[in-house]
Amino acid sequence: MKYFIGNWKMFGIPKSINILKRINTFCSKDKNRNKYKAIVTPPYTLLETYSNYFKTKHLTIGSQNCYQKDKFSSNTAAVSPYMLKSVGVKYTLIGHSDNRSEGDTDDILKEKVKLALKNNLKVVFCIGENKTQKKNKTTFNILKRQLTKVLEKKLNKNNIIVAYEPIWSIGSGKIPSSDDLEKTIIHIKNSLKKIFRKKSPAVLYGGSVDGNNVKIFKKITQIDGFLIGGASKSSKKFIDIIKNYYR
Numbered sequence: 001m002k003y004f005i006g007n008w009k010m011f012g013i014p015k016s017i018n019i020l021k022r023i024n025t026f027c028s029k030d031k032n033r034n035k036y037k038a039i040v041t042p043p044y045t046l047l048e049t050y051s052n053y054f055k056t057k058h059l060t061i062g063s064q065n066c067y068q069k070d071k072f073s074s075n076t077a078a079v080s081p082y083m084l085k086s087v088g089v090k091y092t093l094i095g096h097s098d099n100r101s102e103g104d105t106d107d108i109l110k111e112k113v114k115l116a117l118k119n120n121l122k123v124v125f126c127i128g129e130n131k132t133q134k135k136n137k138t139t140f141n142i143l144k145r146q147l148t149k150v151l152e153k154k155l156n157k158n159n160i161i162v163a164y165e166p167i168w169s170i171g172s173g174k175i176p177s178s179d180d181l182e183k184t185i186i187h188i189k190n191s192l193k194k195i196f197r198k199k200s201p202a203v204l205y206g207g208s209v210d211g212n213n214v215k216i217f218k219k220i221t222q223i224d225g226f227l228i229g230g231a232s233k234s235s236k237k238f239i240d241i242i243k244n245y246y247r
Contacts, residue, residue, distance in 0.1 A: 002163060003204055003225030004242055005124060006040040006232025007064060007093060015041070017050060022235035024059040032246045033058060036225070039091055040232060044079055051088030062091030062124070063098055068111040070118070081112075081119040092116050092206030093227075095126040095150070097167045106149035112158075113150055115213040122159045124227070125150065126206070127188070131168040139184065141164075144191045151195050160201045164188055171229060178216060181205065185222040211240030218245050 021041055027038045041062040042050055044107045067078035084092060094112045095104065105113075109125075116123050127146040129139045143164070151160065164184060169175055176184065185203055191198040205217060206227030217223055231237040 002036040027058040048087035128165040163204040165206035
């Protein structure tokens, strides 16, 4: 099973559901529809409305983040995994570089993952190195640390997906070379096998993914799908990524 996950970030108002309706229409009629899952993560303000609408549709709604406390707390503007589950959300991103840069430590991320899984959410755990770390050739060490500091053998690996997003690539139009990316994905999967002592969870690639370069990425068979940023805000661009992957 492949994954095409769109991260809308700070984008979308109620009528933006029309973008997702077009994506859903395509997916529901696509001859390859049983080979992949299409998921989009709008902002918190749209989750309940969108989740209700797509409850019985092909497209699935996820969240961009969650808070590290269960059920309810006194933390202003926080949204817990329990609250996400209550409005029909099925997936949540955790560990995106945006949130890491805003203060999400390994300990915080570990708690978020634990509570999300406790509330039967599927976790898309994001990892990635910055430009300096890449230049210093410490990518493998950074990624291994990000994984081992948060993920544990006792967690349900069947509800965990890992998304590799090199920070230097996000929104830049720059992508890793095929050789580097293949080696990195293999390294991530090997690290995950050591954590879970069995088959690795799915590993996605994210970072300037579009309808053109997905033709390059699909040649790397170790990639299990994509975390898609800007292109997911356009139904045409998101659909083109799926179409071109299966051409």
